C-alpha cells in the first residue's frame with residue numbers, strides 16, 4: 001500500500017478526514033456556507049396521507065428513500081396537472097411523481113453523455129458518473145406511467161423552455177450541481193410555473209454550491225422568502241400561491 005493510501009486510511013479511521021478536508025478548503029479560501037434556510041417537517045408541508053411508492057430500492061445517484069417519500073407526498077398533496085423535472089437519471093423520482101399525480105403530464109430532461117464536455121456551464125466531477133449511463137428513465141420505461149412522460153435529451157441550460165412556459169405546477173430540480181446551473185435551472189423553472197404559481201423543489205441542499213445559490217435567493221430576492229428545507233432531508237421547496 002502506498003504512503004497516501006495508508007495516510008487516507010489513518011485519517012478516515014481516526015475520523016480526521018473531514019477536518020483535514022475542511023482545513024485544506026479553509027487554506028484555499030473555500031468556506032462551506034451555512035445552511036440557513038428554515039426547516040419544516042413533511043407533515044407540516046402536506047397532510048397525514050401516505051403516497052404510492054414504487055421502485056423504492058435506492059441506487060447511487062437517486063434521492064434517498066425518505067426524500068422519495070417526501071417528494072411523492074408533496075406531489076400527492078398538490079395534485080399537479082403538469083410536472084417538469086431537470087435530471088431524469090434512472091427515472092425513479094419521475095416514476096413516483098407520475099404515480100402520485102394520475103392526471104399529470106410529466107416532462108423530464110437529461111443531459112446526453114456525449115454532451116458532457118460541451119455544456120454551457122461547469123459540471124462537477126461528482127456528477128460525471130450519473131451522466132455517463134446507457135439509458136435515462138429505465139425505472140419508468142415499460143410501466144403504465146410511460147405514456148404520460150416525455151423525455152428530452154439536452155443540456156438544461158440550452159433547452160428552449162418557451163414551449164412549456166406557464167404549463168407546470170411542480171418543477172423538480174436535480175440536474176447539475178454547480179452554482180451556475182442551480183441559478184440557470186431555477187430561473188428557467190420559474191417561467192414554467194402556471195401563472196407563476198406552484199411548487200419548486202430542489203435536491204442536494206448540502207452540496208456547497210447548491211447551498212450558496214439557494215441561500216442567496218433566500219437573502220436577496222423576495223420571491224424566494226418562502227424557501228424551506230424539509231427536515232431530515234436535502235430537499236428544499238417553495239410553494240408559490
Ligand SMILES: C[S@@+](CC[C@H](N)C(=O)[O-])C[C@H]1O[C@@H](n2cnc3c(N)ncnc32)[C@H](O)[C@@H]1O
Nearest residue numbers: 062063087089110111130131155156174175176
Ligand atoms: C443526481 S442525478 C438525478 C437523480 C434523480 N433525481 C433521482 O432521484 O433518481 C442528476 C441527473 O442530472 C443530469 N444532468 C446533469 N447535468 C445536466 C444538465 N446540464 N442538463 C440536463 N441534465 C443534467 C444527469 O445526467 C443525471 O441523470
